Amino acid sequence: MNHWLMKSELDVYPYSQLVADGQTHWDGVRNYQARNMMRDAMNTGDLVLFYHSNTKPPHVAGVARVVRGGYPDFTSWDSNGKYFDEKSTPENPRWFMVDIEPVMELPMVSLHAMKENPNLEGMPLLQRGQRLSVQAVSATHFDEVLKMANAQRSDVE
Numbered sequence: 001m002n003h004w005l006m007k008s009e010l011d012v013y014p015y016s017q018l019v020a021d022g023q024t025h026w027d028g029v030r031n032y033q034a035r036n037m038m039r040d041a042m043n044t045g046d047l048v049l050f051y052h053s054n055t056k057p058p059h060v061a062g063v064a065r066v067v068r069g070g071y072p073d074f075t076s077w078d079s080n081g082k083y084f085d086e087k088s089t090p091e092n093p094r095w096f097m098v099d100i101e102p103v104m105e106l107p108m109v110s111l112h113a114m115k116e117n118p119n120l121e122g123m124p125l126l127q128r129g130q131r132l133s134v135q136a137v138s139a140t141h142f143d144e145v146l147k148m149a150n151a152q153r154s155d156v157e
Helices: 015-021 032-040 111-116 139-148
Strands: 003-009 047-053 059-072 096-110 134-137
Touching (some): 015 059, 032 059, 032 096, 032 134, 047 096, 047 139, 096 111, 096 139, 111 139, 134 139
Parallel strands (some): 003 047
Antiparallel strands (some): 047 059, 059 096
C-alpha cells in the first residue's frame, strides 16, 4: 500500500464536501509529476491525507482512500470546461485522475505543527518549494500525522 497527500483549497473542495458526496474523482491536475503518480502509482486501497491548502492555517483535515486507480481525466476533453486541454483526446489522453472516498475526518493538524514535529523531517510537504497537489507520503510520516491527530492506523484501515 502507498500513502499520499492530496491538496485541495478549502473554498474549492473541502473534506466535508467529500464526506457529503461519498466519493469523487480527483480531476484537474495539470502537473506532469502529479499526473504520473496518479496514473502509475496510486492504487485502489491506498490511503490519502486530505490537505486544505491556501487557508489559514493550512492543515490536514482527514483521511481518504483511493477507490479507483488512475484513468483518463475526461474533464480535459470538455472544450467549455475549466480544465480543457486541446492536446488531450480520448484516444490519446494527456491527463489522469483517481477516485477517492472519505475514511475519517481528523482534528486539524496544521502545517505549522507538522513543521515543528522532528518525526516528520523529510516529508515532501515540509520541504521548501514543494507545491505539488499530489505527493507521496512515507508510511512512517503518514502514521506520525495520524498520531498528531490522536488517531492510529487501525482507525483508518
